[in-house]
Amino acid sequence: MTNYDDPFLADLALRMQSEDSGVRRVAVMELVDSAEPEAVELLILGLKDDDSLVRQEAAKVIDEFEAGDMTEVLIEALMSTDEHVRQAASNAMSDIKDPRVAGSLIQTLNSHPQDPTVLAGVLRALKPMTVPEAMPLALQLIGHADAEVRREAAGVLGYLRDPSTLEALIALGQNDADSEVRRVATGTLRYGTAEQVAMPLIKALQDEHWQVRTEAAATLGRLGAGAAVKALMDATMDPYWQVREKAAETLGKLGDSKAIPALGKCAKDEVCNLRKAAIAAMGEIADISAMPYIQYAMDDPDPDVRKLARWALTKLDTAA
Template identity: 55%
Template sequence: MKTYDDPELQAIAVKLTSDDPGIRRVAVMDLVDSGEPEAVELVIHALNDPDTNVRQEAAKVVDEFEAADMADALIAALSDGDEVVRNSAAHALADLKDPAAGEPLLEALENSTDGFVVSGILRALKPLRLAGAQRPALKRLGDSDPRVRREAVAVIGWLKQPENLPALVETAQHDADPEVRRAATGALVYATPHQVGQALISLLKDPNWQVRCEAANSIGKLDHQAAAPALMESTTDELWQVREKAVDALGKLGIIEAIPVLGKCSKDAMSNLRKAAIGALGAIAHNDGRPYVVTALDDPDPDVRKLARWAISKLDAAA
């Protein structure tokens, strides 16, 4: 192994050559406190240690180092036989966020077929927003592994390119995996209502409740006014979580016509839905909503009563 000028680092390097894996593991922990840039080399060395516990420790401490040189070692660790090492390496890659790591990541993505490895690389590419990631991410939307498709959606969503919207809409509406559909639905928020509004309305009917929630949430973020009737219908969804998101969206859109619907929700047995309804009525701040808000001042839930007082202040200010 290389000889280091720094005495502390040299001592750690010697420990990493010990026959005792326990000593090597302690040496890895000592690397965090060394503060030397060259310590990265020793972390990479430890990621290739024959002992699983040493590799695990190395994978855990990589977050403490900012070095694109570590990307290749972490990519290799994604294929480690130990699940803890693989998961730690994937987490560390995602946190690397160094543009210099882009090239090795893209190269590894091109040559990888293992679903865990590919999804880990895509997760690391997402925050880098590299134009070169667009083509391979679009290609991976057809991967057989839903983990890969989900991470590919995230990369495409962060790139925010209009030409990718048809692929995202197709994925949101037709992917077999509900979590992939949910991710694609959330990724559509960089578009305009004209581009994806109808698709989002259709997703309010998705068989998976989490996709329906995401659709309502995205509609609210996009300020898609034409979706108001569909959102009002969603306030009767079989699951309260969907009803809550629909109510939130109606408040963000400021839909006055929805006040009677929101008033009904403000009397729901589910306190979370009552809170959402009062919050939406306060956001709309139209006097037609005042009777519902006044009634909520006596709600048994203190959070609802608190929101009702806030809503009253909004109504008074608007008046």
């Protein structure tokens, strides 16, 4: 073990060699007061400790260290037999944003193809790095048996924004058995063009899970997909208000006056968030046919709805 010049670290190092697990546990807890790169060696000791409580305390300390200094530690922690350590390392992986470590992360993917926790954690770290070298493995891993791995692999492909992966992401969003995987894959389609992905997103508005339908409605808004107006109008009658809200917001972005009657119904919904979204959308469209609905909203019990109604009226006046 390193001989530390810092008296504080030297004391921690001594206590972490104690035969008393309680002493070692307290020493690990005090690593938070250092969180310097020199203390990483002590953190590794804690993560490997024979006592599960010591390992769990070490896992809690992980987030206190700079992620860039922790790559090798986190990879090692992902392979721990202690679930608390593995989960903490997996969560912390997303904070590593230095592309220079991408090579070692990709090597880890190749070295541990059977461990879902390792694969998901490393993919989570690779996502914001947007390194093209990760694409082949991510494409391979969207077919993995573990849903979390498939979800993180889809996220990597989404960040890379490579048009050649759209077909695979569309298929994943339509066919995966896990609703969260479908949701993430659906969201990645925002990086395509409306011509490429509008129809799959319209289909996703019929998905059996409301979160996928919500994601599809939001993504259509980011694309400006005018072909989706009719499907989005239908989505304003979805059983889940979250879907109705996103559909209303997207209709406002698309600016098609044909949506006014559907938005007018939403403006009288019992959910105030939906009423606000509908009034805001009608203000964005700024068509005179929205006037009765906006005037009705001037007496809404929610002050935010009334405020939006006043704003929407000014938009109509400007457009007149």
